[in-house]
Amino acid sequence: MASTPQSPPNWGPTPPAPPGWTPPNSAPAAAPGTAGPAGPYQPFWRHEGAMTGLSRWLKVGGLALLVVGVLVAVAGASYPGSCYTSSNPCNPATGSNWMAGALTALLVGKILMVLGFAGIALGALFKMRGTPMPVSGRHDELLFVVIDRLWNGALFVVAIVLLFVMLGTVNLLPFPQAFP
Numbered sequence: 001m002a003s004t005p006q007s008p009p010n011w012g013p014t015p016p017a018p019p020g021w022t023p024p025n026s027a028p029a030a031a032p033g034t035a036g037p038a039g040p041y042q043p044f045w046r047h048e049g050a051m052t053g054l055s056r057w058l059k060v061g062g063l064a065l066l067v068v069g070v071l072v073a074v075a076g077a078s079y080p081g082s083c084y085t086s087s088n089p090c091n092p093a094t095g096s097n098w099m100a101g102a103l104t105a106l107l108v109g110k111i112l113m114v115l116g117f118a119g120i121a122l123g124a125l126f127k128m129r130g131t132p133m134p135v136s137g138r139h140d141e142l143l144f145v146v147i148d149r150l151w152n153g154a155l156f157v158v159a160i161v162l163l164f165v166m167l168g169t170v171n172l173l174p175f176p177q178a179f180p
Helices: 050-077 097-128 139-168
Strands: none
Touching: 050 097, 097 139
16 A cells, blocks of 8 residues: 555545645745745734834823923922921022922923923824825724824824913913012
């Protein structure tokens, strides 16, 4: 008997493969000068370009600047503990420079927050404009791109509105004391 592989018991020998057929685990050799066989299927949203990476880092950097700006403004404009333990040493009339430091901290915090909102807005804009439409025409990929663009468009609008709100509140914060 020939040494052909057997199918399950009592089914007889395995028929020969059709011409040109290769087993599923071995890809055909690429022709000289070509790229070779395609890799496994990657979903559309896994493909990232330079704009996607840039938008991600702009959003992360903007969020970091926003958090640092809030921390600087809150920490700098808060009364120090010495204002409560002695007889009003934080009064500008007594020569204290706490108020000048607080105003400087608020200004630096607002600048950092404005830069943070601008970074978030630019990141959303780059992501919105940098995501290409899918070429496969699959409904789920098209829906993903449309929802991603809508989300980043909404994030852009919210960040710009908050940026202008932050720019408009330069002198509107209530201070604990007025200058003499």
